[in-house]
Amino acid sequence: MTTIRRYPGARHFLGSPTGHVVHLRRGRVAHQGVGQAFWFRPSTTVLSEVPVDDQELPIFFHAVTADHQDVTVQANVTYRFTDPVTVAQRLDFAVDARSGETSTAGRDQVAGIVGQLAQSHAADTVAAMSLADAMTAGVPRVRGLLTQVLPADPRLAATGIAVIGVQVLAVRPEKDVERALQTPAREHVQAEADRATYERRALAVERERVIAENELASQIELATRREHLVAQEGANARRTAREKAAAGMIDARGSAERATLATEAQAEQVRAVGAAEAAAEQARMEVYGDVGRSTLVALALRDAARSLPTVQNLTITPDLLTGTLGALLTGALAGDGAPDGPGTAPTGKAA
Template sequence: MATIKRYPWISHFLGSPTGYVVHLQKGAVRHQGVGQAFWFRPASSVLSEVPVDDQELPTLFHAITRDHQDVSVQANVTYRFVDPVSVASRLDFALQQAGPATSGGKEQVTTIIGQLCQSHAIDHIATTTLAQSLEHGVSELRNLLTEALSADTRLVSTGIEILGVQVLAVRPESEVERALQTPVREQLQAEADRAVYERRAVAVERERTISENEMASQIELASRREHLVAQEGANARREAEEQAAAGLIQANAEAERRGIGATAEANRIRLVGEAEAAREAAAMEAYRGMDQATLLALAVREAAGSLPNIGNLTVTPDLLSGALAGLIREPGAAATGGK
């Protein structure tokens, strides 16, 4: 931004790197260019500063399509002042006494470019339908406005160069836009619902597969359990049969052993009986020729072997006399009987 320092009867101007200054004194150009610094008399000087950097001009306007639909066009125009002297001579970029330039020049440029953009865009949109404007309007308007503004004689003669035009949006009214968005939204919602249904179907299919796998596993486990029970029953039955066979064999062996033992015992008893009988017979045969006293003595001896032990024996005179008397009588009696 240029600065002006005022002194009595004279002032000093210091320009900026983006401002092209034109110093006119009594109608003649005394100084011009970028970044100028000079002294001047305010009473006889006119200063104009034209920006030489790129300028951005956003614009927004409405147009009517062929099917009587209102659309809004949002665009941005980039331009530059390539001939600052011509611009300063045709537009108001004069510096005030305080220093900064007036805004009249920029407002004039904004009005000129905005009206040109609106005029060409309205003419073009009036030949298209709403669907065509929304589908191809951005690219067509960008090319159209770039060519029209670049070739406009007023801008060229003024020293304004159009660097580029960007059409940002072509939009219908809000109600129409919502109505146009409804089918797409419905389609997107339908796609979303379809995706949800497919996801649910996949989940159900997976659950069914899992259930079938679990059921198959349970059936397999039940079958294996059945085989296990059958095998255990067969094993138990076989074990019982083996135990029964073993018991039978043991019982037979025990019976045979007992039979053998009984036979042996019977044979032993028989042999012992026969031996006892033979001994008794032999004894009786031996006793047959003995006298009564001898037999009595043997009987007493046999009985004495069966009696309990006698610690002390008291022989009285009566007992002794009786036994002696019997002994004395026995021989006599034996003799008498012999006779």
């Protein structure tokens, strides 16, 4: 940034590292260069400062296509002042020697020159294209043309201006036309979005169907397993019943066999006891056959006495005693042990 300090009767100029200053004193070059510092008198001094750094120039202009459609071209041109002395002579980059303010007329002149050149060449290119071509291929064609034409323009070279870069940002039609052109693409995008939505819904429905089928298959599988389980439980119950019945049959057979064995043993015992009793009775009968009548009577009375009730008081009459004694004596005398007449049975009276 240029700095001018004021002193009584003189001024001090301090230049910037990006500005090429030209100091004219009385029409002659007194100082020139970048980063100059010098004293001068405002009354005899003319100052000009040309920037030596790269300058950016945005350009907006309209052009008409071959099908009579208005388009807007947006570009950006990068340039540099290669000959600051020539630029200072042809363009207004004056610096006020009293206040230090730099004129903007030089930048405006450069913008006009470069802008007009770019617009003229770009308009010719766009005029040979249809709107559709300008929308699709307008940016690279215009950029290629300007990149080729502007650096080689003789007017810019004579002025000391070198174009070092051109960028075309957009070639756009009017808003209504642009909106109309965007409608098919927008509808296509919307259709694609709808199709994606429908496919997503269809996929969701398909997945839900698969999940429902899996759940139904799981329920069927569970029912089948439950059926097999019930059948197996029934088979186990029948097998258990058969085993219990077989075990009961075995127990019954064992009980029957034990009862048969016990009955046979008891019968054998009874037979043995009966045979023994029969043998004893036979032996007794054989013994009784050899004894006399009186002995048998005595034995009979003994046996009868065992079954008689207990006699506490006994009354013997003379008739009973006489008959009994007579019978006994008669039997003893006869030798056969039997009395001749009937005897009178004793009678007893319990007190």
